Amino acid sequence: MTTIYDIAKKANVSPMTVSRVVNNSGKISEKTREKVEKIIEELNYIPNNAARSLTLKQSKILSLVITDITNPFYTKVARGAEDKAKQMGYRLLLSNSDESFEKESEYVDMLISSGVDGVLIAPSGDESQKNLKTLIKNRIPFVLIDRHVKGIDCDLVMGDSYQGTRQLLEHLIGQGHSKIALINGPTNVSTAREREKAYFEVLRLAGIEADKKLAANISYMQNDSYKFVKNLISLPESKRPTAIFAANNFIAINTIKSLRQLNVRVPEDIAVVCFDDPDPIPDFNPFLTIAAQPAYNFGYMGIQLLIERIEGNGPAEKQKVILPPEIIIRSSSLKK
Amino acid sequence: MTTIYDIAKKANVSPMTVSRVVNNSGKISEKTREKVEKIIEELNYIPNNAARSLTLKQSKILSLVITDITNPFYTKVARGAEDKAKQMGYRLLLSNSDESFEKESEYVDMLISSGVDGVLIAPSGDESQKNLKTLIKNRIPFVLIDRHVKGIDCDLVMGDSYQGTRQLLEHLIGQGHSKIALINGPTNVSTAREREKAYFEVLRLAGIEADKKLAANISYMQNDSYKFVKNLISLPESKRPTAIFAANNFIAINTIKSLRQLNVRVPEDIAVVCFDDPDPIPDFNPFLTIAAQPAYNFGYMGIQLLIERIEGNGPAEKQKVILPPEIIIRSSSLKK
DNA sequence: GATTTTCTAGTTACCGATAACACTAAACTA
DNA sequence: TAGTTTAGTGTTATCGGTAACTAGAAAATC
Numbered sequence: 143m144t145t146i147y148d149i150a151k152k153a154n155v156s157p158m159t160v161s162r163v164v165n166n167s168g169k170i171s172e173k174t175r176e177k178v179e180k181i182i183e184e185l186n187y188i189p190n191n192a193a194r195s196l197t198l199k200q201s202k203i204l205s206l207v208i209t210d211i212t213n214p215f216y217t218k219v220a221r222g223a224e225d226k227a228k229q230m231g232y233r234l235l236l237s238n239s240d241e242s243f244e245k246e247s248e249y250v251d252m253l254i255s256s257g258v259d260g261v262l263i264a265p266s267g268d269e270s271q272k273n274l275k276t277l278i279k280n281r282i283p284f285v286l287i288d289r290h291v292k293g294i295d296c297d298l299v300m301g302d303s304y305q306g307t308r309q310l311l312e313h314l315i316g317q318g319h320s321k322i323a324l325i326n327g328p329t330n331v332s333t334a335r336e337r338e339k340a341y342f343e344v345l346r347l348a349g350i351e352a353d354k355k356l357a358a359n360i361s362y363m364q365n366d367s368y369k370f371v372k373n374l375i376s377l378p379e380s381k382r383p384t385a386i387f388a389a390n391n392f393i394a395i396n397t398i399k400s401l402r403q404l405n406v407r408v409p410e411d412i413a414v415v416c417f418d419d420p421d422p423i424p425d426f427n428p429f430l431t432i433a434a435q436p437a438y439n440f441g442y443m444g445i446q447l448l449i450e451r452i453e454g455n456g457p458a459e460k461q462k463v464i465l466p467p468e469i470i471i472r473s474s475s476l477k478k
Numbered sequence: 479m480t481t482i483y484d485i486a487k488k489a490n491v492s493p494m495t496v497s498r499v500v501n502n503s504g505k506i507s508e509k510t511r512e513k514v515e516k517i518i519e520e521l522n523y524i525p526n527n528a529a530r531s532l533t534l535k536q537s538k539i540l541s542l543v544i545t546d547i548t549n550p551f552y553t554k555v556a557r558g559a560e561d562k563a564k565q566m567g568y569r570l571l572l573s574n575s576d577e578s579f580e581k582e583s584e585y586v587d588m589l590i591s592s593g594v595d596g597v598l599i600a601p602s603g604d605e606s607q608k609n610l611k612t613l614i615k616n617r618i619p620f621v622l623i624d625r626h627v628k629g630i631d632c633d634l635v636m637g638d639s640y641q642g643t644r645q646l647l648e649h650l651i652g653q654g655h656s657k658i659a660l661i662n663g664p665t666n667v668s669t670a671r672e673r674e675k676a677y678f679e680v681l682r683l684a685g686i687e688a689d690k691k692l693a694a695n696i697s698y699m700q701n702d703s704y705k706f707v708k709n710l711i712s713l714p715e716s717k718r719p720t721a722i723f724a725a726n727n728f729i730a731i732n733t734i735k736s737l738r739q740l741n742v743r744v745p746e747d748i749a750v751v752c753f754d755d756p757d758p759i760p761d762f763n764p765f766l767t768i769a770a771q772p773a774y775n776f777g778y779m780g781i782q783l784l785i786e787r788i789e790g791n792g793p794a795e796k797q798k799v800i801l802p803p804e805i806i807i808r809s810s811s812l813k814k
Numbered sequence: 815g816a817t818t819t820t821c822t823a824g825t826t827a828c829c830g831a832t833a834a835c836a837c838t839a840a841a842c843t844a
Numbered sequence: 845t846a847g848t849t850t851a852g853t854g855t856t857a858t859c860g861g862t863a864a865c866t867a868g869a870a871a872a873t874c
Contacts, residue, residue, distance in 0.1 A: 193830030529860030
């Protein structure tokens with residue numbers, strides 16, 4: 143690897159001069175600059191970031207921690223985050239926690255050790271508090287996306303679970319449904335809690351008596367809706383739901399798969415709605431009725447807040463950005 | 479940030495001793511080890527990787543460069559790569575070239591500068607040769623996935639474009655199709671070239687005279703199949719294709735969207751097949767007939783080869799791993 | 815008991831870059 | 845003309861960690 147010293151020797155200047163040329167700092171005579179630049183070119187010099195971040199205490203690397211890289215929602219988040227990071231001269235280190243607190247912890251340690259300048263993180267759940275506190279202790283700025291964490295006050299970019307839930311449920315109610323089941327994520331995740339709360343509240347406001355047996359929490363990862371779905375459809379007709387509100391795209395898909403296995407048709411027998419598109423390309427199979435969140439912007443805005451925090455030109459108080467969902471009504475919830 | 483010196487002072491030992499405890503190297507008395515470990519715990523010490531990689535000349539960071547992070551194919555590659563990397567004690571820096579040589583170049587420079595130990599890369603095209611040569615010059619091991627590059631001999635993990643194409647086409651021919659169009663990626667990408675070659679060869683072997691006007695190359699990113707599709711269906715009946723072989727998942731989806739816009743039904747009027755599943759979760763919308771490549775394994779094996787190369791315990795000659803596709807026949811190519 | 819070996823721990827130098835300061839010669843000021 | 849700026853460049857120390865060497869004390873050997 144070519145170093146600043148190799149350049150210096152060949153150009154007959156001091157390493158410091160080379161550094162100044164590379165960083166465009168300090169006064170350099172035009173003659174020296176040209177001479178040095180020619181040799182930099184010639185020797186294919188690429189600065190060593192490890193050395194740089196050792197003195198500068200900054201790496202220009204940010205980290206994005208998401209919980210599922212195969213989920214198009216996070217994939218779009220990543221794309222947005224990457225675009226913004228690149229635009230601002232930062233790189234992105236992508237980590238995937240798989241909804242696991244342990245994996246997340248390992249990554250957080252790794253990130254600190256790598257000297258990232260900041261972290262944009264979709265926390266695995268409320269236990270993540272511990273990991274976030276580790277970040278705080280190491281004075282690494284972070285921004286939460288999609289989910290907040292109990293007991294942590296920080297910048298965040300989130301969706302509006304209440305509005306999304308309300309719109310989805312009102313749509314279902316408008317379609318004549320009154321027995322609506324909820325298949326939700328685990329309660330240690332803020333969005334799941336909020337969607338649950340909204341679910342009961344919206345039903346109440348609509349004058350529908352909610353049946354607690356119609357609501358379940360399942361893991362995002364195992365995503366084992368089958369048993370619960372089977373229970374639902376084996377309820378007596380008078381209790382059996384005619385619609386299912388799935389908390390996210392993958393739960394919805396899995397639920398529909400379960401329904402199909404049980405020979406239940408969607409939407410004829412049971413309507414299904416959820417948050418976020420399961421398709422990487424929207425409108426290819428315009429089937430699911432969804433509350434679509436602006437995932438790209440989650441990433442984009444998140445990185446923006448993060449960089450503001452890092453560079454210290456943001457407001458003192460924490461910023462909470464709430465991005466509203468857009469409801470897209472498609473055939474999974476429409477009577478023919 | 480806590481350093482080895484903080485620990486050393488508090489434990490009343492030399493920094494070197496702390497280093498030895500942290501790395502489990504050299505002889506340390508049980509007593510000292512315990513003392514030091516306690517303080518490490520207490521002070522929440524996390525090693526500084528920049529410093530480490532400066533002396534060790536290795537970072538334990540690998541990079542995965544893919545061309546489209548929103549494509550489920552690459553998402554699965556990433557998952558596989560990540561799993562293997564983690565298992566081997568490495569981290570993954572994910573970069574997204576968006577099929578652009580320029581973006582790829584920027585990333586390659588960044589990676590070298592970051593001191594990654596190795597790169598797993600799906601090259602944007604044949605021009606990537608230049609970037610790969612930069613890697614070689616900087617003595618950074620790399621492995622190609624999915625695509626090879628003219629003039630570069632290195633380890634690689636690829637699919638079998640010939641077999642996949644053959645099986646897809648034979649299936650179509652078996653369904654009675656003889657006018658089969660090809661909507662392919664750009665010719666500077668090896669897989670596109672190979673699929674094109676296979677397409678003409680298989681048709682020839684089947685005794686079908688290929689019509690060059692039925693084959694087109696479009697960009698993976700713009701993905702503007704509409705014009706070509708419109709041309710196709712406005713051909714006189716005797717020339718008009720009854721099936722389309724799309725080179726990849728996104729082209730296929732886009733093609734189907736175009737067909738729908740033009741009121742052409744799939745598969746009734748035109749059958750469509752392609753490489754790779756467009757769905758992150760297979761079998762949710764079991765619609766497209768595909769040659770499914772083991773994307774997860776592309777990543778997993780790729781990282782394995784890469785680490786072998788880095789750690790120098792692989793065979794001297796370059797390894798070429800070819801992973802065969804599995805053809806999955808679904809409704810997009812089946813007559814009712 | 816003297817010598818060698820083995821443990822355990824410390825010292826020094828260096829990785830590549832840069833901040834902070836030092837220095838020289840030319841340009842400017844009074 | 846002497847004194848002061850200023851432009852351009854060099855020197856030194858440092859970031860945090862580790863390799864390579866050194867050194868003292870205990871254990872083993874003869």
